[in-house]
Amino acid sequence: MNSIIKIESLSKKYKDAEMFSLNDVSLEINEGQIFGLLGPNGAGKTTLISMLCGLIKPTSGHFTINDLDYSHHAAKIKKIIGVVPQEYALYPTLTARENLHYFGSMYGLKGSDLKDKVIETLDLLGLLKFADKRIETFSGGMKRRVNLIAGILHNPKVLFLDEPTVGVDVQSKNAILDYLKVLNQNGTTIIYTSHHLAEAEDFCDTIAILDQGRIYAQGTPSTLIASVEEARNLEEVFISLTGKDFRDAI
Amino acid sequence: MLYKIWMSIVKEFLLLKRDLGGLIILFIMPLILVITVTIIQDSTFKTVSDNKIQILLVDNDKGSVSKTVFDNLQKNNAFDIITQIDNQPITEEVAKENVYKGKFKLAIVIPKDLSVDLQAKVDQNVQNIVSKMGFTDSIAEPKTSKVLQQKEVKLYFDPAVQMSFKTSVMNAIDKMISQIETKSIYTTFQNQLGEENAQFEQKSFITFKEIIPRINNKEVLPNSVQHNVPAWTLFAIFFIVIPLSINIVKEKSQGTFVRLLTNPTSNLIIIIGKTITYLMICMIQFYMMVAVAIFLFPHIGLPSLNVEGHLFLMSVVALFSGFGAIGFGILLGTIASTQEQSAPFGATSVIILAAVGGVWVPVFAMPKIMQIIAKSSPMNWGLEAFYDVLLRNGSFVEIIPKISLLFLFFIITTSIALFYDKKKRTV
Numbered sequence: 188m189n190s191i192i193k194i195e196s197l198s199k200k201y202k203d204a205e206m207f208s209l210n211d212v213s214l215e216i217n218e219g220q221i222f223g224l225l226g227p228n229g230a231g232k233t234t235l236i237s238m239l240c241g242l243i244k245p246t247s248g249h250f251t252i253n254d255l256d257y258s259h260h261a262a263k264i265k266k267i268i269g270v271v272p273q274e275y276a277l278y279p280t281l282t283a284r285e286n287l288h289y290f291g292s293m294y295g296l297k298g299s300d301l302k303d304k305v306i307e308t309l310d311l312l313g314l315l316k317f318a319d320k321r322i323e324t325f326s327g328g329m330k331r332r333v334n335l336i337a338g339i340l341h342n343p344k345v346l347f348l349d350e351p352t353v354g355v356d357v358q359s360k361n362a363i364l365d366y367l368k369v370l371n372q373n374g375t376t377i378i379y380t381s382h383h384l385a386e387a388e389d390f391c392d393t394i395a396i397l398d399q400g401r402i403y404a405q406g407t408p409s410t411l412i413a414s415v416e417e418a419r420n421l422e423e424v425f426i427s428l429t430g431k432d433f434r435d436a437i
Numbered sequence: 438m439l440y441k442i443w444m445s446i447v448k449e450f451l452l453l454k455r456d457l458g459g460l461i462i463l464f465i466m467p468l469i470l471v472i473t474v475t476i477i478q479d480s481t482f483k484t485v486s487d488n489k490i491q492i493l494l495v496d497n498d499k500g501s502v503s504k505t506v507f508d509n510l511q512k513n514n515a516f517d518i519i520t521q522i523d524n525q526p527i528t529e530e531v532a533k534e535n536v537y538k539g540k541f542k543l544a545i546v547i548p549k550d551l552s553v554d555l556q557a558k559v560d561q562n563v564q565n566i567v568s569k570m571g572f573t574d575s576i577a578e579p580k581t582s583k584v585l586q587q588k589e590v591k592l593y594f595d596p597a598v599q600m601s602f603k604t605s606v607m608n609a610i611d612k613m614i615s616q617i618e619t620k621s622i623y624t625t626f627q628n629q630l631g632e633e634n635a636q637f638e639q640k641s642f643i644t645f646k647e648i649i650p651r652i653n654n655k656e657v658l659p660n661s662v663q664h665n666v667p668a669w670t671l672f673a674i675f676f677i678v679i680p681l682s683i684n685i686v687k688e689k690s691q692g693t694f695v696r697l698l699t700n701p702t703s704n705l706i707i708i709i710g711k712t713i714t715y716l717m718i719c720m721i722q723f724y725m726m727v728a729v730a731i732f733l734f735p736h737i738g739l740p741s742l743n744v745e746g747h748l749f750l751m752s753v754v755a756l757f758s759g760f761g762a763i764g765f766g767i768l769l770g771t772i773a774s775t776q777e778q779s780a781p782f783g784a785t786s787v788i789i790l791a792a793v794g795g796v797w798v799p800v801f802a803m804p805k806i807m808q809i810i811a812k813s814s815p816m817n818w819g820l821e822a823f824y825d826v827l828l829r830n831g832s833f834v835e836i837i838p839k840i841s842l843l844f845l846f847f848i849i850t851t852s853i854a855l856f857y858d859k860k861k862r863t864v
Binding site (some may be wrong): 423 | 440441448450455692696698819
């Protein structure tokens with residue numbers, strides 16, 4: 188398989204921070220993978236995704252997406268990536284349809300293509316009958332699903348998902364993950380962060396465990412479980428690699 | 438790109454439409470502001486006021502001078518002269534106490550024997566002059582000169598009254614006293630020289646007349662409306678800073694701004710969308726205020742705004758003032774992290790810009806250093822451009838420097854906002 192994301196010695200140290208949030212990370216993500224980035228709070232998952240999406244700049248190191256360097260081809264990269272942030276990045280007083288029409292148009296979609304795509308995805312995620320209701324009236328699960336649609340309207344080649352199922356009911360979680368699997372089958376590479384280890388074990392085909400800005404382990408869920416003695420699931424692998432200490436930090 | 442800008446405008450209008458309270462504040466409050474301020478300030482432009490100022494007059498003289506003062510003040514419709522309280526003549530002590538307690542704005546105390554002593558002083562002076570001129574044979578022998586003390590008309594002001602009111606009252610009384618003195622001198626000369634030798638014309642020889650500019654062969658008389666509507670319209674236009682900065686801060690806190698940063702859409706397109714939307718709002722505000730000033734003001738006892746031949750240039754000034762306000766709003770929204778930062782800062786900074794720009798106090802009346810600062814206030818550029826058009830009959834060429842400064846201000850503030858945002862993301 189071809190590598191769609193190549194990361195070489197990527198580091199990030201925030202201004203005034205004592206430690207690196209991401210420290211010399213190198214990684215290759217293949218086309219068509221569902222790649223899970225797991226780690227405790229403050230491990231560097233969101234920092235890594237934010238850099239890959241172009242939201243923040245690395246302190247050092249280099250990465251390419253689809254063989255394009257961000258510093259020279261930011262606009263081209265933005266066209267092929269989709270981002271689903273952890274918070275509901277939607278306008279609460281606009282309806283689901285209005286939000287999606289707006290964000291879709293910012294990806295260059297327009298006319299009937301945009302309208303049809305909005306209807307199709309809302310329908311697939313069970314939200315069509317609420318299309319003209321304001322987001323502020325939606326439940327957490329409904330907002331999550333609209334949040335996801337806003338990131339995939341343009342059929343991205345690479346999709347970044349930051350905790351896409353946090354705080355939702357089982358039905359919404361299943362709808363989201365099922366839809367993501369369909370997207371993946373249609374060729375979208377998915378990079379996903381989560382604290383739900385059981386969910387990640389089922390959903391991802393490759394996982395990297397990050398802690399303190401470094402990658403501690405990488406592989407398929409089964410190889411990671413096999414690599415740790417007496418581990419029966421990913422959670423035990425995770426505890427074994429990252430320890431039981433709290434990661435509280437201010 | 439055009440479609441993206443169009444969709445940004447649609448989105449901004451939808452957001453505004455859904456915030457009914459905000460929309461009312463955006464359009465109704467400026468109208469209330471311009472109506473209220475114009476009504477209040479209109480009285481200072483009027484020569485006849487419905488609300489008379491009560492003045493206490495303490496007459497210790499009871500002669501011709503105090504009668505003249507009383508008559509002249511009575512003739513002035515702005516004042517209501519009070520000489521008695523509880524059917525008792527007012528003493529200086531009573532007047533002083535009432536004025537210092539704020540019950541009355543002003544008390545005038547006319548000293549004892551003012552009329553008699555003034556006449557005596559004038560007689561002395563005239564006799565001296567006449568005798569030096571050799572007319573002593575034909576008139577009575579000069580009496581022995583009595584030493585007369587200078588007389589003092591005392592004024593007591595309520596400590597809360599403004600300096601401008603004090604100054605104008607003092608000037609009016611000074612003028613009145615001078616006229617009385619002059620009249621006494623003329624009359625005495627006339628008496629000394631005999632009616633047949635001297636017939637003095639006692640009317641002022643020198644008068645003054647204000648020559649009012651004429652536009653299209655019509656006199657343009659400045660009034661409160663011509664001054665206030667442009668000033669407060671500009672003030673309202675700059676208040677767009679608050680909703681615009683809140684809009685930007687909200688986008689950051691909602692996460693929608695982060696989503697937009699990951700889209701293949703430049704930040705410039707988002708800013709163009711906001712600029713066009715809020716410019717339209719500024720122009721709607723402007724036309725609403727002008728419409729109120731033309732059609733509503735005459736029904737509430739105010740003069741109508743005369744925009745004859747000026748509306749196009751006024752619209753140009755409003756448009757560029759809108760650019761200035763929007764640039765400031767974008768910068769503030771970009772730098773502020775919370776609405777608690779942007780809203781109070783936006784409101785106070787607009788008030789400061791208005792004060793510095795001459796919306797309340799004319800720039801020429803400010804201290805030298807403030808006059809220099811005023812020249813760097815965008816609100817001053819807008820205000821001067823409005824006055825050029827509306828009061829000085831200026832042409833487009835004359836407003837070019839001011840509207841160029843406003844546009845430059847927009848470019849600079851927006852560029853700083855874009856640069857700041859980019860810099861912030863390299864943390």
